[in-house]
Amino acid sequence: MTDQDPRFISITPMKNEGPFVLEWVAHNRAIGVDQIVVMTNDCTDGTDALLGRLDERGIVTHVDNNSRRRTSPQKRAYNAFMRMDIARPQDWVIVIDADEHINVKTGDNTLRALTQAIPEARTISMTWRLFGNAGVERYEDRFLSDQFRQAAPERIFRPPQAWGFKTMFQRELWDALGVHRPKRPTVETMEECHWYNGSGKRMPDRYYDKSWRSARDSVGYDLVQLNHYALKSCESYLVKKMRGRAHHLGESLGMEYWNMMNQNAETNTSIDVILDRKRTIYYEMLSDPETARLHHKSCDLHRQHIAQLREQPEMRELMQQMTSGFEVSQP
Numbered sequence: 001m002t003d004q005d006p007r008f009i010s011i012t013p014m015k016n017e018g019p020f021v022l023e024w025v026a027h028n029r030a031i032g033v034d035q036i037v038v039m040t041n042d043c044t045d046g047t048d049a050l051l052g053r054l055d056e057r058g059i060v061t062h063v064d065n066n067s068r069r070r071t072s073p074q075k076r077a078y079n080a081f082m083r084m085d086i087a088r089p090q091d092w093v094i095v096i097d098a099d100e101h102i103n104v105k106t107g108d109n110t111l112r113a114l115t116q117a118i119p120e121a122r123t124i125s126m127t128w129r130l131f132g133n134a135g136v137e138r139y140e141d142r143f144l145s146d147q148f149r150q151a152a153p154e155r156i157f158r159p160p161q162a163w164g165f166k167t168m169f170q171r172e173l174w175d176a177l178g179v180h181r182p183k184r185p186t187v188e189t190m191e192e193c194h195w196y197n198g199s200g201k202r203m204p205d206r207y208y209d210k211s212w213r214s215a216r217d218s219v220g221y222d223l224v225q226l227n228h229y230a231l232k233s234c235e236s237y238l239v240k241k242m243r244g245r246a247h248h249l250g251e252s253l254g255m256e257y258w259n260m261m262n263q264n265a266e267t268n269t270s271i272d273v274i275l276d277r278k279r280t281i282y283y284e285m286l287s288d289p290e291t292a293r294l295h296h297k298s299c300d301l302h303r304q305h306i307a308q309l310r311e312q313p314e315m316r317e318l319m320q321q322m323t324s325g326f327e328v329s330q331p
Contacts, residue, residue, distance in 0.1 A: 006170065007034040008111045009087050010094040011177065013065065013077035014040050016243050017098040018047040018298030020232075022291075023143050025060060026282035027101050030274045032110035033094070037086065039065035039077035045305070046298040053291050061086075078177035089172035095179065096166060101145065101227040102126060103271045111168070117223050122194035123169040125181065125203060126226040127214045129154070130162055132264035137323055139235040139306055141299045143278075145271050148229055152263035154221050159260045163214040165198075166226055180212035198224045227271055230261045234322045238309040239302060241318070255321050 001007075010033050017024070028036050038060055040048040048064070055062035063084075065077050078095070087093050092111065096102065107113025115121060134150040156162045167181040173193055174182035187193060190208040197203055199220025207218070214220075231237050241253040286292045309315045 004090070006090045006092055006115075007088070008032055008092045008094060008168075009035045009037065010096050011037045011077065011081045012039070012096055012098060013074045014038050014043075014047060014051075014098050015073065016043055016045045016047055016239070018043070018045040018050055018295075019139075019141060019236075019302045020098060020144065021047060021050050021054075021298075022282055022285055022295055023145075023278070024098055024101070025054065026278045026285065027145075027274070028096075029059075029281050030277040031102055031104055032112050035086065036060040037063065037081060037084075039063040039073075039080060041065040041067070041073040041076070045301045046294055050291070050294040050298055053288075053294055054285070057285075057288065057291070059285065074179065082175075082177065087171040089170070091171050092168050093171050093174075093177070093182075094166070094168040095177055095182075099229045099232075100128075100166065101229070101271060103129075103225045103227050104223070105221075105225070105270060105273075106223045109274050114224055118196050118200045120194055121196040121200075122173055123167060123182070123203075124196050124198070124224070125165040125167045125207075125214070125218075126198050126224045127163055127165045127219055127221060128161070128228040129221070129225045129268060130261055130263040131227055131229050131231075131268075132262040133231045133233060133237070133322075134264055136233045137235065137319075139233045139302060141296075143282075144229045144232065145227070145275070145278075148232065149267055149269055150264035151227075151266055151268040153265050154219075156263070156265075157216075160213060161260060162263065163219055164212060164228075165214050178212075181207070185209075198222065225270075227268075228261075231258060234319055235306045235310075236302070237322065238315050238318065239305050241315075242305075242309065254318065258322060 038051050051062040054060045104114050106117040130152040131148045132150050134148050136147055152162050169182045176183040190205045195203040197218050197220035199222035201220055203218055
């Protein structure tokens, strides 16, 4: 790669995702993310310490996103990223969350292969495939991609979240970040955005200034999909409920969100194509004793939090509701 070749740079706000950080980082590196920027706030499970160690090792760029002001951590992170001026005009910027794994289905299954498959593209949207909890009750320190292999079908019209998308784009075309798509285009028309979907088809003109999800005329999974592990195990969902939504202040989660996102209609293992590559990177990171210590400490804190929550009547009731109606999978 020459100095003029575009790089792939991801930006992620993060809070209390410690047990899942190493797999997520390994996945992003396996698909060719050149620089992983993570901005943490209000962590109590060691997420920030683990990412700090990875930063010391040159694996990620970790930024402290704490603030005394009651403002959106997401907006703080996005604004800080833009001020850092990390991405050059030709670089691709990817706004991605800790429960999302990009699943490239072309070439060598990297982001560069994706852009080579759509050579005219300068903006690409990747539609979610919602992955349910697959009947897994207990938290385990295992890859999410190994545990949760049941997903929504490709053609699903409800809930609206089923076709939510995330968008990667070349920096010079857009001046602001949004959760699902960039904002404030620097060009005058949709045609100049060179915006394509996950099947390499042009996105309709209406996306120039609005919309966060695919529709029947814009959905596509042929070249890339975004595996969205929003729930994980029943036990981990208890912790997520107490943490609240990653990008919102004080927003609670319960059975309504669980039922909406718990999609298990089809088995989908397409992400396994990079599994060997991901495992190699994962165990290289774990070979550092301090990284391993911080990872296992975070997993232990997650288990302790689960044990405390399971003692609460409200959480016992939620567990009963989540596990009723299907056989749960346990280690």
